[in-house]
Amino acid sequence: MLRMQGFTVQVARSPEEAVALYAAAPDAAFIAGGTDLLPEIKLGLSQPRTLVAIGTALPATVQDEGADLVLGAGLRLEQVAALGLPALSAAAAHVGSPQVRAAGTLGGNVMLSPRCMYYNQTPAWRASLGGCMRAEGPLCRVTGSAARCVATQCSDTLPALLVLGARLRLCSPAGTREVPLADLLRYDGMRPMDLAPGELLTHVILPRPAPGTRCRVDKLAARGSIDFPMLVTAVLLRLRGAVVEELRIAVGAVSPQPRLLPVDAWVGRPLHEAAVGELADLAWQKVRPVASVEGDVAWRREVARVTVRRALESLRAEA
Amino acid sequence: MAEPVVLHLRVNGQEHAVLAPAAWTLLEVLRYQLDLTGTKQGCDKGDCGACTVLVDGRPTLSCLTLAVLAQGQEVRTVEGLDRRLARAFEAAGAVQCGFCQPGMLMSAQALLEREPQPAEAQVRQALGGNLCRCTGYGRIVQAVLDVAQGVERLPSPPAPGHLAVGADLPRPDSLGKLLGEVPFTDDLSLPGMLHGRILRSPHAHARIRGIDLSAAHALPGVHALVTGADLPTPYCVIPWTPDETALCTDKVRYVGDGVVAVAARDEETADAALRLVKVDYEPLPAVLDLDTAEAAPALVHEVDWKGRARRDNCCKEVAMAFGEVDAGFAAADAVVEDTWFYEGNTHAPIEPHCALARWDAAGNLTVWSATQVPHYLHKTLAEVLAVDPARVRVVRPAVGGAFGGKSEPFDLELCAAALARQAGRPVKILYTREEVFLAHRGRHPMELRLRLGATADGRLTACESDIRVDGGAYHSFGMVTTWYSGQLLTGPVHLPAYRYRSRRFYTNKPCCGPKRGHGTVQPRFALECAIDELAVRLGLDPIELRRRNALPSGSHTINELYVPTVGLLPCLDAVEAASGWKERRGKLPFGRGLGVAVSMYISGTAYPIHPTDMPQSGVQLLADRSGRITVSCGAAEIGQGSDAMLITVVSEELGIDPEAVRVVTGDTDLTPVDLGSYSSRVTLMCGLAAQEAARDLRGRMVAALARRWGVAEDQVVVGRGAWFLRTDPGRSAPVAEVLRLAEGAEGRPLVAVGAYRTRKLGGSYPGGTIGASPAYSTTAHVAEVEVDPQTGHLRVVQVWAAHDCGRALNPKLVAGQVEGSVAMGYGEALIEAQTYDEGGRLRAPSLLEYGLPTAVESPPVQAILVETLDPQGPYGAKEAGEGPLHPIIPAIGNAIFDAVGVRLRRTPFRPADLLAALQGTG
Ligand SMILES: Cc1cc2nc3c(=O)[nH]c(=O)nc-3n(C[C@H](O)[C@H](O)[C@H](O)COP(=O)(O)OP(=O)(O)OC[C@H]3O[C@@H](n4cnc5c(N)ncnc54)[C@H](O)[C@@H]3O)c2cc1C
Numbered sequence A: 001m002l003r004m005q006g007f008t009v010q011v012a013r014s015p016e017e018a019v020a021l022y023a024a025a026p027d028a029a030f031i032a033g034g035t036d037l038l039p040e041i042k043l044g045l046s047q048p049r050t051l052v053a054i055g056t057a058l059p060a061t062v063q064d065e066g067a068d069l070v071l072g073a074g075l076r077l078e079q080v081a082a083l084g085l086p087a088l089s090a091a092a093a094h095v096g097s098p099q100v101r102a103a104g105t106l107g108g109n110v111m112l113s114p115r116c117m118y119y120n121q122t123p124a125w126r127a128s129l130g131g132c133m134r135a136e137g138p139l140c141r142v143t144g145s146a147a148r149c150v151a152t153q154c155s156d157t158l159p160a161l162l163v164l165g166a167r168l169r170l171c172s173p174a175g176t177r178e179v180p181l182a183d184l185l186r187y188d189g190m191r192p193m194d195l196a197p198g199e200l201l202t203h204v205i206l207p208r209p210a211p212g213t214r215c216r217v218d219k220l221a222a223r224g225s226i227d228f229p230m231l232v233t234a235v236l237l238r239l240r241g242a243v244v245e246e247l248r249i250a251v252g253a254v255s256p257q258p259r260l261l262p263v264d265a266w267v268g269r270p271l272h273e274a275a276v277g278e279l280a281d282l283a284w285q286k287v288r289p290v291a292s293v294e295g296d297v298a299w300r301r302e303v304a305r306v307t308v309r310r311a312l313e314s315l316r317a318e319a
Numbered sequence B: 001m002a003e004p005v006v007l008h009l010r011v012n013g014q015e016h017a018v019l020a021p022a023a024w025t026l027l028e029v030l031r032y033q034l035d036l037t038g039t040k041q042g043c044d045k046g047d048c049g050a051c052t053v054l055v056d057g058r059p060t061l062s063c064l065t066l067a068v069l070a071q072g073q074e075v076r077t078v079e080g081l082d083r084r085l086a087r088a089f090e091a092a093g094a095v096q097c098g099f100c101q102p103g104m105l106m107s108a109q110a111l112l113e114r115e116p117q118p119a120e121a122q123v124r125q126a127l128g129g130n131l132c133r134c135t136g137y138g139r140i141v142q143a144v145l146d147v148a149q150g151v152e153r154l155p156s157p158p159a160p161g162h163l164a165v166g167a168d169l170p171r172p173d174s175l176g177k178l179l180g181e182v183p184f185t186d187d188l189s190l191p192g193m194l195h196g197r198i199l200r201s202p203h204a205h206a207r208i209r210g211i212d213l214s215a216a217h218a219l220p221g222v223h224a225l226v227t228g229a230d231l232p233t234p235y236c237v238i239p240w241t242p243d244e245t246a247l248c249t250d251k252v253r254y255v256g257d258g259v260v261a262v263a264a265r266d267e268e269t270a271d272a273a274l275r276l277v278k279v280d281y282e283p284l285p286a287v288l289d290l291d292t293a294e295a296a297p298a299l300v301h302e303v304d305w306k307g308r309a310r311r312d313n314c315c316k317e318v319a320m321a322f323g324e325v326d327a328g329f330a331a332a333d334a335v336v337e338d339t340w341f342y343e344g345n346t347h348a349p350i351e352p353h354c355a356l357a358r359w360d361a362a363g364n365l366t367v368w369s370a371t372q373v374p375h376y377l378h379k380t381l382a383e384v385l386a387v388d389p390a391r392v393r394v395v396r397p398a399v400g401g402a403f404g405g406k407s408e409p410f411d412l413e414l415c416a417a418a419l420a421r422q423a424g425r426p427v428k429i430l431y432t433r434e435e436v437f438l439a440h441r442g443r444h445p446m447e448l449r450l451r452l453g454a455t456a457d458g459r460l461t462a463c464e465s466d467i468r469v470d471g472g473a474y475h476s477f478g479m480v481t482t483w484y485s486g487q488l489l490t491g492p493v494h495l496p497a498y499r500y501r502s503r504r505f506y507t508n509k510p511c512c513g514p515k516r517g518h519g520t521v522q523p524r525f526a527l528e529c530a531i532d533e534l535a536v537r538l539g540l541d542p543i544e545l546r547r548r549n550a551l552p553s554g555s556h557t558i559n560e561l562y563v564p565t566v567g568l569l570p571c572l573d574a575v576e577a578a579s580g581w582k583e584r585r586g587k588l589p590f591g592r593g594l595g596v597a598v599s600m601y602i603s604g605t606a607y608p609i610h611p612t613d614m615p616q617s618g619v620q621l622l623a624d625r626s627g628r629i630t631v632s633c634g635a636a637e638i639g640q641g642s643d644a645m646l647i648t649v650v651s652e653e654l655g656i657d658p659e660a661v662r663v664v665t666g667d668t669d670l671t672p673v674d675l676g677s678y679s680s681r682v683t684l685m686c687g688l689a690a691q692e693a694a695r696d697l698r699g700r701m702v703a704a705l706a707r708r709w710g711v712a713e714d715q716v717v718v719g720r721g722a723w724f725l726r727t728d729p730g731r732s733a734p735v736a737e738v739l740r741l742a743e744g745a746e747g748r749p750l751v752a753v754g755a756y757r758t759r760k761l762g763g764s765y766p767g768g769t770i771g772a773s774p775a776y777s778t779t780a781h782v783a784e785v786e787v788d789p790q791t792g793h794l795r796v797v798q799v800w801a802a803h804d805c806g807r808a809l810n811p812k813l814v815a816g817q818v819e820g821s822v823a824m825g826y827g828e829a830l831i832e833a834q835t836y837d838e839g840g841r842l843r844a845p846s847l848l849e850y851g852l853p854t855a856v857e858s859p860p861v862q863a864i865l866v867e868t869l870d871p872q873g874p875y876g877a878k879e880a881g882e883g884p885l886h887p888i889i890p891a892i893g894n895a896i897f898d899a900v901g902v903r904l905r906r907t908p909f910r911p912a913d914l915l916a917a918l919q920g921t922g
């Protein structure tokens, strides 16, 4: 078996205690559901000496604050899936397997460690390769350069959260801050989010969508269950008649950074057939899958075009 | 190791205080501290679901749950489950090897507690995190729906005129496996037991210049270390090609080849010890593909086992010709010719290989191992450990799936035995999931050039193939694979003229071997797709084309194999009708298609691996005075149902209640030899041996009863549960009484033996015995697919699989074999690939990346059993566990062509390739 050793576990009862425990311990890591962290520890990718358990410290609540819906980062994905929220619930239902969703949290999914086929391997495998810049080696094995790590951010929920305009509430010994998710995401597999070490995600805040807003998320994976995505697309659309009032398209699981596509030019224009085609082509132009996870890159790019087109068509037809 | 902590866990309603390391998972604590071994481990990182338990009612992966954090919650394991679901699983025939089942039950339980009336799609979703390699999920889903809907399934009665044959007897061990009480090898532990690990090569090809064990020896807790020098005797399951050693001696030949084995007080210490071992390697150029292997800039093996220098990497070449091939092609109106590539893939049983070895004070060795071949393991242990075979005992606990992947000796068995000898304590070695992939012995990648001709009216005239087989670093069964790739293609579609050449090459990759359907899955793919192409070219219905070329029962193939019964026509009729072929084919919209393919497979081989004058299989029956019979046989129950088959045969012959028949199999001390569970030989060979033993016993029992009743022997009739007088059925004696009567009459314990003795079969030419089998099964499949022409996404909508098994001794188990074969072939067709990067590293060494099909996308399979009553098999039975895998791959390929007009010549049929082909860029 993949035996773990070398760490102790401290259970935090509140977010403040969690960040304090983290700050006090050398080589600490937060553990929520553990469904991402424990495989990493088992593969020797992370070697924390203290695990700060945040499962019971984090809020697992859904608060209606008028303009915002505030989700506790401790909500388990199966709970998120059952909330009936646009885009996000469907995205949560796409994650892994029932067991992964029963233990994995929303916070853990947002903070998911990017994945790479040269990295998420056993120590013996990586030793045979000679490591990569993220662990035990000098270069990125995908690009052959040391510029940056291009592991893929495979979180199912991030694209949905991007189109929903989510903000993250973060807690640290210095206090609390609230930042738009889009501002935190980075194109860097080793530091996919612009956070200080030991910052704890406590809430995910969703601005209430304007009436008439429709969303859709699609996941591309090899199997009907368990697999991480090879492509996630999320689309948010609000029309008045045929005219676009609000449009956001996000694409994830193709690179270290899930991204919103630049679609502002289509706002205020009618969403007829040709515009749908243009947006689909835009997706194809902007999506440049990186070969750090399975799935032919040219094909994923083409599927992004098809999925965006179909999503727009189906959302338009719902009107 | 970190300080242990005291844990307070509530499991199945009971409080436990246990001392365990803080870093242990709930899985480790349940299995190794609380002895709750019903919870299984298949991957240890979330990919398989075998370890599923309930935590506060939620289905939870115990391998990804820290035990510390499960405190204060209600943990439930299979041991605490009531029997409602388990009984439904048993009744639906949902259990095969049983290894996935406890986890599956827990997921099902969680679903039903939350949603008592789920729809089928919800059940499939709820089981979507639990992999099953045996069943294809259909019966598992059915069982859950049965519970929800209150359906009780009763076993079917025996076939007319039979006492047990044809009845759906449950497996003797199914409830025990479901509820986690039947031990698999890793569930065993012995006092003083140590844990072993094997250090594996980081290089695809390198010379070993030196090994320094001193630091590892010095580590506290380390008890034994062995290297290749300690176990230098080469071996191979095929005695003609002994080209591997338990650990590498001179060179390492693939990334993962074993170099050093250690035994320590626990796995953590063993791992630490291996990190201290220093191996000095001189890297060599690696041979990683067929072209390089053939060009031979480097040799994987420089000398063979006889010490002769090798000049190339070709380790086996077979070239044969039968009939007038050139004339056949000259007479053809249409000829198709193309190159096909069948990708390698692997068995991936959910149970990782495991072995436990102990030497007793008298110097006797016992090895418990998850093996399909206790007899060959016994032989190899004796040879490699240089110990008198009379001192070796092999015990096969329950095996959690094998499919050919556990059908030869592995390094872990030999190393566990060697380490245990050195340490003077028992040693267990459990492969990690990555090691299971490295042990491999799976499907060989094959590149096939195939040419096939036919006349305008659809008569095949000739077939020719040239095959390159990528063998990996050693031989394994590769000699047989090479032969089979040519020999077994000559039916059930008759080839009137046939020529083939097949060459197997050594490469610096894990060794390929026998995977379910061994040797012919790859050429069958090429042939059956080529037949489809010919049908298109000639404007004929592909089913009709196969009908016109059907090999008749009781005939010889062009390569002189005698085939007593061929169920091709009834199988084709069955799938044609069930799939609505005539009405629907050609009328489906673009993107939907139907495809057909057929196959034939052996029921054991006439030519055993170790030719001897002794029988291939022996069975012994022993009656006790309570009216119970113990059947012992060396056959390995690996989930295919051979134990149930033995019970059926004995029950059929003696009218004894199946529950009064006990089976002892797979223990070399207690059972007569059977060669093992491979080549689909067990039902036919062990079945006949059991029948012979039971008939002998029956004759003696009849004599005793006739004498007691004072009647002629032909007046005694064997009935179910009791025997009676032909002229006065009111006069009867329970079977138990007849057994006692017979023991009294004979004046000694009531024992009977039977055997299957190999008859000489096969062609008159050298090699003509290879592929010769007493009987051959036939299969026909129709697959329906849906292709998304814009994304290349492929969905298999439904599969109809008609299989001629001769006689279904137990229809539910036979159907389960057919469904499981289709499921495995489906994975090969769509997803699975065992491939390597440019350094020879496995690309997908985990169940996550490798991707076994899940319950969510696996297609429904309708298994149709066709009975041809083969004169060679017991009650007419022949094989059912392998043949039904073959046609699914070409059937899907042909259906894709029907759907979108694209011919994929490479497996797996990945959507990216399909899209590229559709867009004309592939
Ligand atoms: C077999 C398998 C399949 C999977 N498939 C998918 C999939 O399809 N899609 C997908 O998106 N994911 C998948 N996952 C990954 C993972 O299970 C999920 O993303 C899950 O949501 C992670 O949540 P968790 O609570 O278990 O995270 P944890 O493992 O507890 O944590 C993950 C990381 O986030 C950090 N972290 C967790 N919570 C916080 C917080 N509140 N503040 C700051 N840092 C935090 C941890 O320190 C850790 O580095 C899969 C995992 C497995 C094992």
Ligand code: FES
Binding pocket: B040, B041, B042, B043, B044, B045, B046, B047, B048, B049, B050, B051, B052, B061, B062, B063, B064
């Ligand atoms: S052992 Fe836990 S999921 Fe495989």
Ligand code: FES
Binding pocket: B094, B095, B096, B097, B098, B099, B100, B101, B131, B132, B133, B134, B135, B350, B400, B401, B639
């Ligand atoms: S019965 Fe499911 S893995 Fe064998």
